[in-house]
Amino acid sequence: MNSSRNRFYLTYLGVPLLIALCLFVVFDLTDLDVLISDALYNTTTHQFVMGHNKLFENLTHRWPRIIPNLTGEAAIIGSVLSFAWPRFRAYKHSRLIAWLERVRVAPLLRFLTRHRRDLLFVVVAFSVTTGFIHYFKSHTSVFCPVETTLYGGIEQKREWFENFSLLHEAGKGRCWPGGHASGGFTMLALYFVALRYRWRHAKAVLFFTMTLGFVYGTTRIFQGWHFMSHTPWAGVIVWFSTFFTAMAFYGRARLDPFYNAQHPATAVSVAS
Template identity: 75%
Template sequence: MQNSRNRFYFNHVGIPLFLALVLFVSFDLTGLDVRFSDWIYNTSTHAFPLQHSKLFETITHKWARIIPNWTGEAAIIGALLSFLWPRFRAEKHARMMAWLEKVRIAPALRFLTRHRRDLLFVVLSFSITTGAIHYFKSHTSIYCPVETTLYGGTEQQKEWYENFNLLHDAGKGRCWPGGHASGGFTMMALFFVARRYRWRHARKVLAFSLILGTVYGTTRVFQGWHFMSHTPWAGIIVWFSMFFTAMVFYGRARLDPSVALQPERTLNATPTTTVVSPAQR
């Protein structure tokens, strides 16, 4: 049991912290970000490869938001509807419940009620993650490459730790960590839901989320709106936001595949109701 616990925290906390340390040492302390941006920056046109492509901007910046935005909106709607079915009572709403069964809305409402905890987790984890990203953006005030004097802008290029202010807004810069990348990484919330139910494709959900966030962030690098390290930093911050929120909602036993599950009392536990037709009353 102790080995299982240690392995769980090593995988979910230790490895991400190690990756953060590697990222800090290899990028933030070496100027590797600037060297990579120098490599893709065209000194003849004074622009990044895809900086002025409106089609690329539309596809990778505007349309790409659809996946996380619709996921969050669906979770909000589902969470609200999950409170609807338990309000029906057979002795008072028999006809309404019978009609909902007939049009096959009742099964969907029962499904949402059973998974209320998961829907609330997605909503809250999205909110906490968004708040964490905005906190670091405002409390580091880092400017994007195209805004710095290195690439035709007016602001000084700095590393995030040079400008970090724990309690107060550090300035007007809002480039670190990658906000667009974080939108893709927020899909990791579905990984924790899948892990709760021991779904065998949970790791595929995680891989999809990591790839999505990486693609979202990397496209912005080639537009000059982020340095390369901004994307993995966003992933690390989102991971910890999601993980600690999942621990509060589900607990380690539900997220650790090596722990035998025990019956749980959930937010979505509701009394069983039976539809009674008027003829039976």
């Protein structure tokens, strides 16, 4: 048991911490962010390569928001409806129940009721993640590239740790970590639901989520609205906030594939 616990925390906490350390050393202690942004900035026109491209803005920033937005809205609606089916009593609502069965809504309501915890987890995980992202944005006051003197703005470029304030807002900057990238990374909540049910495609969900977050964040770099490091930092913060939320909802035994490989009796059925 100790072996599975150690392996679990090493994988789900140790590896992200190592990634955070690497980000800090490779980006925050060097000028790599600036070098990357310099390569995307036209010193003649004083614009980033995609800074004023409306089609690029729609394709990479506005329209993609539909994925996490619809997921969150579906989870909220599902959570509310999950409380509906148990309220129906056969001796009081027999006609209504028969009609719901006939129009095939009853199976959906039963499904939502069985998965109420998962739906509530997604809602809470999205909320917690959003809260953490907004906290770090307001308590670090980092400005975006186009707002800094490096690229025609009036603000000084600072690293997040130079301005960090634990209890108070650090200033008007709201660029670190990447908010748009975090929108894609919030889909990590679905990965932890997949883990709970030992879904064999859980890794595919993880890959899709990480790809979505990096695409969301990287496209903003071409517009001068983020430095490169803002995207992976958003991923790290979302990972920790989602992981601890999942632990609060499910506990390690239901999320730990190493534990369940040794204790198959603890496997959670979809109906639980």
